[in-house]
Amino acid sequence: MLSDPEAGQASLQYGLTLGSRELRTQLAKILAGMGIKSDLDNLGIFHNFSEVMILLGEVFINPGDVVYYQSPQDLNILQVLAEYYGAELKQLSSGILPPDAGRVKLVYISNSKQLSPEAKEILLDMASKLNFLIVERSLNGDSDGSELKLSDKEGRVLFLGAFSEIPVLSSLGEFIPLVYLEASSQLMEKIEIAKGALTLCTNSLLQGMLIKALSPYVDGKEVNFGKDETQISPEELQDLLSYRGERLMPSEIREILKYASIEGLLYLAGGVPDPQLFPLDKILNIVNNLTPEEWMEALNYSSHKGLPELRAAMADYISEREGINLTEDNVLITNGSQQALDLIGRFAERRGSKIITESPTYLGMLTAAVPHIGEEDILHMDLRTPQGLNNLSQYRTGAMQSGVPAPVIYLTPTFGNPAGYLWTEQERRNLIDVVKSFRNQGYDVLIIEDDPYGELNYTGLNPGEELIIAPTFLSMYPEGIIYLATNSKVFSPGSRIGYIVGDNQYMDEFAQLMEELEVEVSALPQLISAEFIKSGMLKEHIQVLRREYAKKARAIDEALRKYMPEGVEWTPPQGGLFVWVEIPQEWGLDLKALLHDVAVKEGVNIDGENVKFAYVPGGAFSIDHSTDNAVRLCFATATVEEIYKAIHAFAELIRQHRR
Numbered sequence: 001m002l003s004d005p006e007a008g009q010a011s012l013q014y015g016l017t018l019g020s021r022e023l024r025t026q027l028a029k030i031l032a033g034m035g036i037k038s039d040l041d042n043l044g045i046f047h048n049f050s051e052v053m054i055l056l057g058e059v060f061i062n063p064g065d066v067v068y069y070q071s072p073q074d075l076n077i078l079q080v081l082a083e084y085y086g087a088e089l090k091q092l093s094s095g096i097l098p099p100d101a102g103r104v105k106l107v108y109i110s111n112s113k114q115l116s117p118e119a120k121e122i123l124l125d126m127a128s129k130l131n132f133l134i135v136e137r138s139l140n141g142d143s144d145g146s147e148l149k150l151s152d153k154e155g156r157v158l159f160l161g162a163f164s165e166i167p168v169l170s171s172l173g174e175f176i177p178l179v180y181l182e183a184s185s186q187l188m189e190k191i192e193i194a195k196g197a198l199t200l201c202t203n204s205l206l207q208g209m210l211i212k213a214l215s216p217y218v219d220g221k222e223v224n225f226g227k228d229e230t231q232i233s234p235e236e237l238q239d240l241l242s243y244r245g246e247r248l249m250p251s252e253i254r255e256i257l258k259y260a261s262i263e264g265l266l267y268l269a270g271g272v273p274d275p276q277l278f279p280l281d282k283i284l285n286i287v288n289n290l291t292p293e294e295w296m297e298a299l300n301y302s303s304h305k306g307l308p309e310l311r312a313a314m315a316d317y318i319s320e321r322e323g324i325n326l327t328e329d330n331v332l333i334t335n336g337s338q339q340a341l342d343l344i345g346r347f348a349e350r351r352g353s354k355i356i357t358e359s360p361t362y363l364g365m366l367t368a369a370v371p372h373i374g375e376e377d378i379l380h381m382d383l384r385t386p387q388g389l390n391n392l393s394q395y396r397t398g399a400m401q402s403g404v405p406a407p408v409i410y411l412t413p414t415f416g417n418p419a420g421y422l423w424t425e426q427e428r429r430n431l432i433d434v435v436k437s438f439r440n441q442g443y444d445v446l447i448i449e450d451d452p453y454g455e456l457n458y459t460g461l462n463p464g465e466e467l468i469i470a471p472t473f474l475s476m477y478p479e480g481i482i483y484l485a486t487n488s489k490v491f492s493p494g495s496r497i498g499y500i501v502g503d504n505q506y507m508d509e510f511a512q513l514m515e516e517l518e519v520e521v522s523a524l525p526q527l528i529s530a531e532f533i534k535s536g537m538l539k540e541h542i543q544v545l546r547r548e549y550a551k552k553a554r555a556i557d558e559a560l561r562k563y564m565p566e567g568v569e570w571t572p573p574q575g576g577l578f579v580w581v582e583i584p585q586e587w588g589l590d591l592k593a594l595l596h597d598v599a600v601k602e603g604v605n606i607d608g609e610n611v612k613f614a615y616v617p618g619g620a621f622s623i624d625h626s627t628d629n630a631v632r633l634c635f636a637t638a639t640v641e642e643i644y645k646a647i648h649a650f651a652e653l654i655r656q657h658r659r
Contacts, residue, residue, distance in 0.1 A: 009275035011208030012283070012492040015201040017192050017254055019045025019180075023207050026218045027180055030166060034146050036159065041185040042228040044192065045202045047335060047496075048301065049077050049179055050518040051195075052160060056106065057085040058194045058371060059245040060133065066102040068092050074110050081106075084516050085242075095119035097126055104132040105240065112136055112147045120148060127156045131236050133187070135160055155184030155230030163210055168217040176210050177301055177522060178202065186231050190241070193248045197367040200338035203522050204494025244371040251367050252620040259600055259614045266613040266646040268633045271417055271577060273489055275637075277548055279532075279541050283492070286531045298527050301520035305511055306333025310530040314499055317533050318485070322475040330501055332510055333521050337452060337486035337498035338364055343513055344408065344448055344482075345369035348377075350513075352405040356381055356392065360580065360621035360630065362417045362450065365410055378623050383409070384427045389434050396438055396445070406444045409435070413473065414454040415576030418621050418632035422574055425470045432477045439480060446506070449473040450484040453576035455542050458550035468574055479503050482510075487529055489577065490542055495525035549577065555640040556633065559647035565655055577636040580618070585629045587658040592617040594657060604649040604656075611649040 010020075018024065024043045031038050046052050061067070063086030069078055070092050081087040088102065095115040097104065107123065109115070115123070127134055134152075138161030139145025149159045159182040163169060169176070183191065195201075232240075256269045290298060305311065311328035319326045334340045341364055348355050349372040357365065359380035369378060379395070382388040395407070409431075413423035431447070438445045449472060460467025474483040483501040487493070500510055532538050553573040560570055560579070570581045583589055595617055598604070603612040618630030631650075635643055 005280065007208060007212075008280045008284070009278055010494075011205045012278045012280070012494045013204060013275050014270075014272050014488075014493040015204045015207065016257070017196045017201050018043065018188070019202050020204070020207045020211065023211050023214075026211065026214045029218045029221055030214075031159075031182060035150055036146055036182060037226045037228055038182050039227045042182055042188055044181045044183075044188060044195065045207060046179050046181065046195070047199065047202055047522065048177055048520055049160070049162070050080060050520060051199065051335075052179060052181055053077060053080050054084075054517055055191050055194045055198065056135070056158075057081050057087070058198070058242070059190045059248070060105050060240055060242050061085040061087050062105075062242045064088065064103065065105040065242075066090055067105060068097060068101075068107045070095070070109050070111065070114070074108050078108055080516070080518055096122055097130075101130065104130055106133050106135060108135045108137070109148060110137045111139060112145060113139065115147075120151060124148065124151060124153075124156070128154055131232075131239055132156070133158060133240065137161070138165065149182070152230055155186060155228070155232050158183040158187065166214075169210075169213055176206055176213070176299065178206055178210060182228065184228055184230050184232070186237060190237075190245060190248065193250050193367075194245070194371075196251050196254050196338075197248065197371060198339060198342050199335040199496065200364070201336075201494075201496070203335075203496045203525060205492075205525055206522060247371045247374060249367045249370050251363060253363055253616055256595075256614060256616060262600070262612070264612060265600065266611065266638060266642050266649070268635065268638060268643070268646050269614040269616050270637070271634050273493060273545075273577070273636050274548070277545060278492060279537065282532065282537050282541070283528060286528050290527065294527060298524035300523050302333070302523050302526060304514040304517075304519045306331070306521055307523060307526040307530065310497075310526045310533075313530045313533040314485070314501075317538070318474075318483075318501060322472055324475055324478055326501065329504055330507060332500040332507060332514065333526060334498040334500060334514075334519065335521050336488060336493075336496040337450070337484055338368065339519065340484050340486075340498045340500050341365050341368035341450075343500065343510055344410065344484075345372035346513055346517075347509065348408045349373050351408075353377075354379055354404075354407045355410055356383075356395075356407045357410040358382065358412070358419075359624070360418050360618060360627045360632075361410065362412055363620050364417075365450070366621075366623065375623050379407075380622060380624055380626065383411070383431050384421075384423060389430060392434060396443060400441075400443055406438070406446070408446050408448060410448045410450065411473070412450045412453075414451055414470065415456060415574065415578075416450065416453060417576070418578055418616070418618070419580040420453075420571060420573050420576045420578045421580075422468065423470060428470060428473055428476060432473065432480070435480055436477070445480075446482060447473055447477075447480060448482045448484065452484075452486045452489045455490055456545060456549060456577070457575040458546060458553050459574050461546060461550055474501065482506055487525075490545060491529065491532060491538065492525075495529060497521070497525055497529050549636065552635040552638070552640060552643060555643045556635040556647065559644045562644075563648045563651035565651065565658075568651075568654065573635070577634050579633045579635065580630060581633060582618075582630045583654060587654070589629070589654065589657055591615075591628070591631055592619060594653060598653060598657070599650070604652050606645065606649050606652060611645055613646040613649050615650065 315326040618627035
């Protein structure tokens with residue numbers, strides 16, 4: 001798979017939230033053979049059963065809700081619903097709910113063959129009358145375990161299975177620890193939003209392995225499959241949602257990502273790295289040199305903390321780079337940085353903390369945190385300025401007097417998403433001094449430093465050119481910082497490897513959260529990442545990325561200077577993958593409407609050529625709409641020629657529609 005450039009790039013790149021289109025198409029064909037009608041909107045691919053249960057908990061379960069199960073063996077998979085989400089677990093008797101069932105949200109059926117025809121009919125009827133959902137577990141990947149799904153007329157049955165149990169895979173002895181879920185598009189839409197906030201997408205490398213294994217059996221196979229048309233009413237769906245489910249924020253970027261497949265469209269929207277720069281040959285070499293023992297380990301999941309070898313490798317790497325002393329106990333591994341942000345939201349919820357962040361701020365943090373603490377507990381402050389620091393001090397004074405717990409401060413200070421700003425060393429010291437004074441008074445303010453782009457620095461590359469850099473908050477004040485890092489921008493986003501780094505007292509809290517949620521990260525990408533770091537290949541690869549992305553950073557700055565009308569402002573990109581462009585508010589541009597209705601749909605005429613392009617409207621990056629007059633541009637995947645053409649078209653769009 002990795003030896004094929006196109007398939008290899010796909011296996012290392014970000015994927016769609018619900019999974020690869022190719023894999024879901026293969027799955028739809030398999031389910032069609034079981035009599036289950038479904039299309040891509042009905043299907044989702046997930047890391048494991050634990051992730052599916054967390055997503056169901058997020059969307060549907062409030063404390064005190066009742067979840068019924070069929071067999072005592074089902075408790076293992078459902079335990080997270082009780083221990084984290086506060087559900088009351090009760091066992092069914094003969095598949096029939098008692099009259100005093102309580103507020104039932106889910107019924108988990110692990111073997112529908114054991115239910116009598118009458119019990120199945122009663123269960124589906126009660127689901128309709130009491131408004132609950134049924135999760136039916138597939139049996140060995142065949143039609144024997146789909147009897148409730150096949151009888152469902154209202155879209156209340158979610159069909160859950162493991163790829164390793166599909167006969168064509170189990171007969172090969174293949175074990176790839178991914179699972180699938182089939183549901184009405186109405187339910188799957190909510191699950192998709194929750195998945196985007198939790199882990200963003202499923203491991204692309206493992207999905208690629210599945211696609212290759214299934215291809216000989218399903219590709220070219222003619223089957224009749226269609227859409228699962230069953231739907232509950234909007235009112236019933238609203239009644240099913242948990243308080244977290246009601247707070248879910250659809251990611252505007254994930255929606256805009258769908259534009260990337262439009263032929264001929266110039267795409268400056270997604271924050272994805274250039275797949276042409278993935279180190280395919282190096283990764284292939286690592287995979288080919290795995291021992292049989294390592295392969296046995298690779299096709300499973302690690303402990304909730306992550307593989308010791310990767311945690312130790314990352315601890316050594318950061319220690320050397322930052323001049324501090326870390327051990328593997330200071331590092332936890334997550335399913336990408338998005339899961340780390342989800343854990344930050346849960347951490348803040350548990351502490352009763354508000355989150356203070358910049359404006360603009362990273363959208364992924366907002367989508368992760370809002371379900372847990374609500375929009376009202378996210379505050380924007382510009383902590384680079386004296387006024388912002390004064391606002392923070394005033395907030396602290398009022399909060400301490402009223403007994404409000406210390407806030408969590410979330411920052412992307414080094415070429416971050418979306419603005420690409422670089423905080424100076426003095427700005428960092430000013431904030432640390434204020435936070436230290438709070439902590440010395442017993443007010444446990446914590447800074448979250450999110451640093452996916454810090455090593456993508458494009459200054460100092462040429463002879464005589466100054467390297468512009470600032471020390472990380474982690475290196476300056478390690479006891480008061482939680483540091484987030486990821487492989488996604490410097491190695492492989494599809495591997496879904498993220499890192500939480502910090503002092504042991506906080507790592508214990510995060511480890512406890514991960515254990516409660518049964519967080520598991522696939523071992524294969526962890527083993528690959530550990531070797532990539534330990535061998536020195538990561539350091540070498542970052543230098544390649546710096547040189548290549550620097551060319552595009554210069555190109556987009558030059559294009560903006562050449563084409564943009566006077567009054568438009570931006571910060572020349574010195575690192576990262578983004579440029580933040582601010583347009584005067586008095587020009588009255590609805591940048592969101594212009595994206596969908598003009599830039600993507602109609603295009604802009606440039607020298608006789610109709611140019612269609614995409615960007616991300618700035619309103620997505622704040623809670624208070626303070627960024628509605630800006631856009632985020634990503635220069636990572638476009639060619640230099642495409643960058644010039646897209647910026648020219650964008651400038652013309654502004655001229656045509658400004659007041």
